[in-house]
Amino acid sequence: MINIFEVLETNKMILEENLDVRTITxxxxxxxxxxxxxKTTCDRIYxxxxxxxKDLVKTGDEIGREFGIPIVNKRISITPAAIVGxxxxxxxxxxxxxxxxxxxxxxxxxxNFIGGYSAVVSKGMTLADELLxxxxxxxxxxxERLCSSVNVGSTKTGIDMDAxxxxxxxxxxxxxxxxxxxxxxxxxxxxxxxxxxxNPFMAGAFHGVSEADAVINVGVSGPGVVNHVLKxxxxxxxxxxxxxxxxxxxxxxxxxxxxxxxxAKRLGVPFGIIDLSLAPTPAVGDSVxxxxxxxxLEEPGAPGTTAALALLNxxxxxxxxxxxxxxxxxxxxxxxxxxxxxxxxxxxxGALTIEKLEAMTCVCSVGLDMIAIPGTTSAATISGIIxxxxxxxxxxxxxxxxxxxxxAGKKVGDSVNFxxxxxxxxxxxxxxxxCEGLVSRRGRIPAPIHxxxx
Amino acid sequence: MKVMKKAIITxxxxxxxxxxxxxxxxxxxxxxxxxxxxxxxxQDYFNMMMIVDITGCCKSFEDVAADLGEIxxxxxxKIRCQKSEIFEKMHRV
Numbered sequence: 001m002i003n004i005f006e007v008l009e010t011n012k013m014i015l016e017e018n019l020d021v022r023t024i025t026x027x028x029x030x031x032x033x034x035x036x037x038x039k040t041t042c043d044r045i046y047x048x049x050x051x052x053x054k055d056l057v058k059t060g061d062e063i064g065r066e067f068g069i070p071i072v073n074k075r076i077s078i079t080p081a082a083i084v085g086x087x088x089x090x091x092x093x094x095x096x097x098x099x100x101x102x103x104x105x106x107x108x109x110x111x112n113f114i115g116g117y118s119a120v121v122s123k124g125m126t127l128a129d130e131l132l133x134x135x136x137x138x139x140x141x142x143x144e145r146l147c148s149s150v151n152v153g154s155t156k157t158g159i160d161m162d163a164x165x166x167x168x169x170x171x172x173x174x175x176x177x178x179x180x181x182x183x184x185x186x187x188x189x190x191x192x193x194x195x196x197x198x199n200p201f202m203a204g205a206f207h208g209v210s211e212a213d214a215v216i217n218v219g220v221s222g223p224g225v226v227n228h229v230l231k232x233x234x235x236x237x238x239x240x241x242x243x244x245x246x247x248x249x250x251x252x253x254x255x256x257x258x259x260x261x262x263x264a265k266r267l268g269v270p271f272g273i274i275d276l277s278l279a280p281t282p283a284v285g286d287s288v289x290x291x292x293x294x295x296x297l298e299e300p301g302a303p304g305t306t307a308a309l310a311l312l313n314x315x316x317x318x319x320x321x322x323x324x325x326x327x328x329x330x331x332x333x334x335x336x337x338x339x340x341x342x343x344x345x346x347x348x349x350g351a352l353t354i355e356k357l358e359a360m361t362c363v364c365s366v367g368l369d370m371i372a373i374p375g376t377t378s379a380a381t382i383s384g385i386i387x388x389x390x391x392x393x394x395x396x397x398x399x400x401x402x403x404x405x406x407x408a409g410k411k412v413g414d415s416v417n418f419x420x421x422x423x424x425x426x427x428x429x430x431x432x433x434x435c436e437g438l439v440s441r442r443g444r445i446p447a448p449i450h451x452x453x454x
Numbered sequence: 455m456k457v458m459k460k461a462i463i464t465x466x467x468x469x470x471x472x473x474x475x476x477x478x479x480x481x482x483x484x485x486x487x488x489x490x491x492x493x494x495x496x497q498d499y500f501n502m503m504m505i506v507d508i509t510g511c512c513k514s515f516e517d518v519a520a521d522l523g524e525i526x527x528x529x530x531x532k533i534r535c536q537k538s539e540i541f542e543k544m545h546r547v
Contacts, residue, residue: 002538004492004503006545007462011534066515068536254543322547 010251014069018224018286019252021259022279023073024060025115025200026053027207027215027272030079038088042101045084049076049105049114052214052269057110059266063259071259073421076106077205077217078116086128092135099139099146106145113188115147115205120195123157123444125166133163136170140185141177147188147203151195153390155397158447159193164390165439167191168383172406175375179408182416186405187338187370191386193393193400198273199329204366204401215272216264217329220256220320221279222248224286226312230294241295242315249276249319257324275329276320277365278312280340282423288312288333289342299351300343309333310363330399332365338418338425339370347426354385354428362392367401372416372425375408382406384435387445395448459509460489460538463522467531469500476525477504477533484518485510505538 013019033044057074064071078084081098089095099117106114117139119129136148150167153159171186178185190203197208200217207215229248233240256274264271280288292300295308313332321327335357337343346352354371361367367389373382386402393400407416410427417424465473474491481488487507494501511518519535526533 001490001505002462002541002545004494004501007464007503007541008494008496008501010541010544011464062516065519066537067540068519068534069540251544255540258539258543 011068013222013225017222017228018281018283019222019255020070020072021218021256022221022277023075023200023219024056024071024259024263025075025077025205025217025219026056026267026269027077027198027211027217028052029207029211029213030084031209034084034087036087038094038097041085041088042097045098046101046105049078050108053109053111055267059263063262063266067258069255069259073113074111075200075202075205076109076111076114077200077207078102078114079209080116080118080120080206082119082126082129082132083209085132086126089128089131092131092138095132095135096138096142099135099143103143103146111145113145113147113202115149115202116207117146117148118150118206120151121160121163122151122154122193124160125163130166133166133170136189137173137177137185140174140188147205149190149192149195149204149206151192152386153193153394153445155194155394156447159387159390159394159445161387161439161444162442164383164387167386168379168381168439171382171404172379175406175408182410182418183375183405183407184418184422187403187418187422190401190403193390194398196329196399200275201277201279201330203403204330211272212270214269216260216267216269217272217275218256218260218263219275219277219279219329220252221277222252223278223280223288223291225252226278227285227287227291227294230291238311242311245312245315246319249316250323253320253323271326273326273328274320274324276317276324276327276331277329278316278333280334280336280342281421282339282341284341287340287342288335289340289346293342299349300346301352301356305356306359306363309335309360313364330365334365334369335360336370337428338372338423339421340423344425347428354430358388358392361389361400362396366399367403369401369403370405370422370425371403372405372407372410372427373430374411374427375406376411377406377430378434380434380436380439381430383439385430387439391445458507461506461508461515461535462538462541463504463506463533463535465502465526465531465533466499467526467529470529473500473502473529473531476529477522480521480525481506484513486518
């Protein structure tokens with residue numbers, strides 16, 4: 001039988017160390033909503049979402065109250081909208097109508113984000129893909145809860161550099177279109193390589209075509225719990241350090257597994273996967289950066305940061321895999337800057353640069369995330385940053401992503417505030433040297449060789 | 455066979471007269487059976503845990519949790535009532 005110390009430990013994690021279930025995301029296939037008429041497509045999308053997910057928020061809240069664990073977000077991911085709209089959208093404005101329909105459904109359902117305003121163009125763009133991509137600035141400016149993502153490469157296909165070049169321009173245009181709100185549109189737009197079909201986390205969540213009609217995916221969290229437990233073993237050897245992280249990740253993930261199974265049962269939708277994530281929030285004590293400090297770095301960004309993060313990421317996976325029947329999504333420690341107070345502090349201390357963050361993305365989930373950069377950064381430079389991250393993902397067979405915000409009117413040293421979970425961020429320095437010659441080339445980077453690994 | 459539904463009630467706060475009496479009176483009134491009680495003092499705080507059987511309870515789980523929360527507030531304590539699976543899943547392989 002459960003003893004009092006175990007009960008107290010669990011409740012301490014929840015009440016003092018910010019343990020929560022970060023998101024229950026319902027993935028919904030909209031393939032059966034496609035029609036040659038835009039209006040019919042939009043009507044079907046709205047009807048299907050509001051039917052399948054009508055109890056999502058209520059059920060999430062009920063489970064949260066019964067188990068005494070906060071379930072922070074209830075969200076929806078959909079089939080990449082470029083596929084759903086390919087038969088009926090003849091211009092970017094048509095896709096914006098789908099965007100508004102999705103936003104309206106999200107508001108009706110009370111979910112805080114809906115993801116999947118996406119195109120998967122790892123090898124090439126269809127006309128519909130390109131129209132959707134070109135509609136992103138307008139879509140992000142005229143919706144509130146919509147998240148957009150574009151997958152520009154994969155290990156099997158290489159990198160579509162035409163899409164990379166276009167996305168540099170789209171990120172800039174989205175920043176410009178939402179400049180009255182610190183370019184917040186870019187905080188809901190991510191460019192990925194090797195994007196998973198079952199990711200429950202925004203902004204990159206979409207319901208891939210390999211998925212069933214509807215599915216429940218859950219993202220767990222708990223950097224505060226890991227940080228706290230590491231404080232109790234300061235100075236321990238690596239074996240103890242790794243075992244402790246593994247055990248903690250196991251406990252955190254078990255809660256996610258319980259919530260996922262319960263949500264799936266109550267909603268009558270199959271359980272998909274648990275995303276084994278350490279997802280920080282701007283709340284004090286809920287920071288991945290603080291774990292890196294606890295492992296032994298004066299500041300994240302110091303030499304040794306990549307090693308510490310690799311260790312952390314691997315132990316989180318090892319502990320989590322055992323705790324869940326199905327694992328998927330992004331699975332790993334997240335290192336967003338604006339959503340992690342410890343990372344913000346490290347940037348402000350001058351310890352952490354974009355270049356070091358890029359190195360860190362080689363060993364963790366997921367990429368250059370929530371980084372504010374000067375509004376004057378050129379589209380080509382943003383494309384260069386995207387290409388670098390995509391190359392890391394492509395060669396290392398992992399998901400990588402770029403979510404940078406070239407904040408209109410802001411320069412290095414300024415700060416921006418996106419509010420809520422998106423947090424606030426110092427504007428970071430970007431290399432002043434140009435990559436125009438590389439980015440302006442046409443075509444794609446071939447898939448990498450899968451042998452001779454060095 | 456009907457599966458027993460278990461909940462864990464935790465009481466945290468400054469020790470005072472009548473904590474168990476008041477809590478168990480409420481449980482008895484609502485047909486909730488106490489299976490186990492244990493208590494400890496951590497950092498000067500009184501901690502009590504009850505494992506209870508809520509199978510026969512006529513109220514909804516959420517109402518019970520809310521009522522117990524209010525009883526806690528009236529005594530200056532924090533009383534939480536959670537379904538037991540969260541603890542079992544976390545601490546048992």
